[in-house]
Amino acid sequence: MEMLGRPWIVKFAGLMLGLLLAGYAQAEVFQCRDTGDSVRFQDRPCSGIEAARMAVDGPASRSQEEPQADSGKYFFWQANAGKGTLFLLGSIHFGTPQMYPLPMVMTSSFKESDALVVEVDVLNADPMQTAQLLAEKALYRDGSRLRDQLSPQTWQRLEQVAGSFGMPVEMLNMQKPWFVSMSLTTMALKRLGFSEDKGVDAHFLALARGKKKVIELESMAMQLSLFERLTVDEQVMMLEETLR
Secondary structure, eight states: OOOTTOHHHHHHHOOEEEEBSOOOOOOOOEEEEOTTSOEEEESSOOOHHHHHHHHHHOOOOOOSSSOBOOOSOOSEEEEEETTEEEEEEEOOSOBOGGGOSOBHHHHHHHHHOSEEEESOOGGGOOHHHHHHHHHHHTBOOSSOOHHHHSOHHHHHHHHHHHHHTTOOGGGGTTBOHHHHHHHHHHHHHHHTTOBGGGSHHHHHHHHHTTTSEEEESSOHHHHHHHHHTSOHHHHHHHHHHHHO
16 A cells, blocks of 8 residues: 555545445535535535525435435445456545445445455454554653653643643653554544544444455554654654644
């Protein structure tokens, strides 16, 4: 997978997962029209004349029990070679209940598939092994401290942001900058109402468990090693971007 020189952007912006199934999280609630009379979907009520019409017709929400009818284009592709068919999906790791059910073309493709190929099988990760990996790769083990790596201005900003989450900054002092960045991002997403168990990958992993073959493209250790290989300057830059 090409990391574009910034692996954290790929990890949190929404990873392109290779799938033999698919699903793209459609989070839009309101179907509106712009000034050019083109249809658009957005997560807030329409404005102007369109708002009045939506007030009568109601928002373009969908039942949690029935898949969305196929009425548009999605981050979802199909490739064929010989007798094989591959469904490729652009996915995100955090989601909300409003993202489901997914479009019918995705749910039907999943049902017809023989296997699910994901970045990492997060539902099958061993908690103890993951904790050990994090202790080895995400925490300082040589006496170093996070504060020593940051400018006074960045440390002060970290104090402010961590405090907004009710976390004393000293709790982060043993963590490497890249891990602090990921931790803060996760807390921010959860504050906005997103959760890992509603991510598209977790959604399909739960459906596939015990019913379809699950294939991992990477491992948790491999992913953590990507961050471990970042230089200190790159890690600090990553944290500073997160704080901004």
